[in-house]
Amino acid sequence: MTPLSYPLSSATSRELICESVFSDVQRGYGRVELPFGMAYVADGASLADKPPVACCIGAFDGLHLGHRDLVGSCMSDARSLGVLSAAVTFDPDPSEVLSCPSARLLGCADRLRGLMSLGLDLILVVRFDECLAATDYRAFLEDRLGGVVRLCSVHVGSNFRFGAGGAGDVAAISSWGEAHGVRCCGHDLVCSEGLPVSATRIRSLVASGDIDSARELLGRCHFVSGVVEHGRGQGRAFGFPTANLRFSPLSCVPGAGVYAGFFLFGGRAWPAAVNVGAPPSFGGPDPFFLEAHLVGFEGDIYGRSASVVFVRWLRPSRVFASTEELETVVRGNIDWVQENLGVGLGDSGLEVSA
Ligand SMILES: Cc1cc2nc3c(=O)[nH]c(=O)nc-3n(C[C@H](O)[C@H](O)[C@H](O)COP(=O)(O)O)c2cc1C
Numbered sequence: 001m002t003p004l005s006y007p008l009s010s011a012t013s014r015e016l017i018c019e020s021v022f023s024d025v026q027r028g029y030g031r032v033e034l035p036f037g038m039a040y041v042a043d044g045a046s047l048a049d050k051p052p053v054a055c056c057i058g059a060f061d062g063l064h065l066g067h068r069d070l071v072g073s074c075m076s077d078a079r080s081l082g083v084l085s086a087a088v089t090f091d092p093d094p095s096e097v098l099s100c101p102s103a104r105l106l107g108c109a110d111r112l113r114g115l116m117s118l119g120l121d122l123i124l125v126v127r128f129d130e131c132l133a134a135t136d137y138r139a140f141l142e143d144r145l146g147g148v149v150r151l152c153s154v155h156v157g158s159n160f161r162f163g164a165g166g167a168g169d170v171a172a173i174s175s176w177g178e179a180h181g182v183r184c185c186g187h188d189l190v191c192s193e194g195l196p197v198s199a200t201r202i203r204s205l206v207a208s209g210d211i212d213s214a215r216e217l218l219g220r221c222h223f224v225s226g227v228v229e230h231g232r233g234q235g236r237a238f239g240f241p242t243a244n245l246r247f248s249p250l251s252c253v254p255g256a257g258v259y260a261g262f263f264l265f266g267g268r269a270w271p272a273a274v275n276v277g278a279p280p281s282f283g284g285p286d287p288f289f290l291e292a293h294l295v296g297f298e299g300d301i302y303g304r305s306a307s308v309v310f311v312r313w314l315r316p317s318r319v320f321a322s323t324e325e326l327e328t329v330v331r332g333n334i335d336w337v338q339e340n341l342g343v344g345l346g347d348s349g350l351e352v353s354a
C-alpha cells in the first residue's frame, strides 16, 4: 500500500472534499426556462433585454483543468468588456446522442454545480437532441443563443467543433464572428506530460484505477454520486457494515479494487474504505458495484443520496481463503483510512456545506 506523505488534517480533508464536490458555490442561481433548454442566472445578473455576454461553449464533462482554464479566460474577458460571463453546455451530453453512450465523469446536476462554483453569471444548458445535432453552427449562434443574449465573444478550445457535421470549428466561427461583430477566441489546449488534458483521457485513467493521475488532470479528486441501497447484509457480521451505492450505469466508476476516500451525505463527510466491483470471494465480477465502510458512522442511510470521493488506491480486490483473512485484511484497510484521512474529524463526520 503506497503510504500517503501526510495524514490529512481536517482542514486538508475539508479542502479535498469541497473542491471535489463543488460545495463552495458562492452565488445563488435562478432558473429560467428557454425555448431550447434552461438558463441558470446568478444573483445580480439578468437575462432581460438580451444582455451582452462573453461565452464559452462545450460539454465540460469533468470540469477538468483545461475546462477551468477556458472558463477563467472567458470570465476575465467578460470583466474587461464589462459584460456578463456565460457558459453554454448541453444536456444530455452530445456523445449520448451522437455516438454510443459512454461513461460520464459528472452527471448533469454535478456538472452544473461545478460551473456554478466557478462564479459564472449565466449557464445556458441547451437540450441536445437529433434536431440540435442537425442544426448549422451559424443558426445555433444567431437564432438560439442570439435569441436570448447578445454575443460579444466566443471562447472555445482550439480542437472544438460543433453544429451539423461538426462544421463549426475555430476558423468557421471566427469568420462568422468577423461578419457579426463577435470575437472568436480559440484557446491553446492545457496539456500535461505533452498531451492535451481531456475528459476522454481522464475517463480512461479512472477506469484503470489510476485515480492519482486522474486527480492531477481534474485538479480535484474524482467522485461518484448515487443512492444507498441494501446489500447482502454480511458486512455487519464481519465487523464492517457497508453502504452500497447504486449509481447510473453512465457513471465513470474506478476500476475494481479497494480505495481510501470520503463518503458524503446530508452535508457531512466520513472517511471511508471503499470496495469497487463485486467482492470476488462472493461472486463473479460486477463493475456496477460500489460499497463503502464509513469510519466512525453508525446508523441507517438506506435511500439517501450520497457521493464517494476517491482519494487513494489501496490494493486490488482479491479472493480470500477464509473469513478470518478477509476480516484481517479489510480491517487493515479501514485502520489505514482512519489514520490517514480521519484526523481531526471527530466522531460525527466533517460538516460540509451542502
Ligand atoms: C474496504 C473493503 C475492502 C474489501 N475487499 C474485498 C476483497 O478484496 N475481496 C472480497 O472478496 N471482498 C472484499 N470486500 C467485500 C466484503 O467481502 C463485503 O463487504 C462483504 O462481503 C459484505 O457484503 P454486503 O455488505 O453485501 O453484505 C471488501 C469490503 C470493504 C469494505
Ligand SMILES: Nc1ncnc2c1ncn2[C@@H]1O[C@H](COP(=O)(O)OP(=O)(O)OP(=O)(O)O)[C@@H](O)[C@H]1O
Pocket: 057, 058, 059, 060, 061, 065, 066, 067, 069, 070, 155, 156, 157, 158, 159, 160, 187, 188, 189, 190, 191, 196, 197, 198, 199, 200, 201
Ligand atoms: N485541455 C483543454 N484546454 C483548454 N480547453 C479545452 C481543453 N479540453 C477541452 N477544452 C475546451 O473546453 C470546451 C469543452 O470541451 P469538451 O467538453 O469537448 O472537453 P473534452 O475534455 O475535449 O471532452 P472529450 O474528451 O469528451 O471530447 C471546448 O471548447 C473545448 O475545446
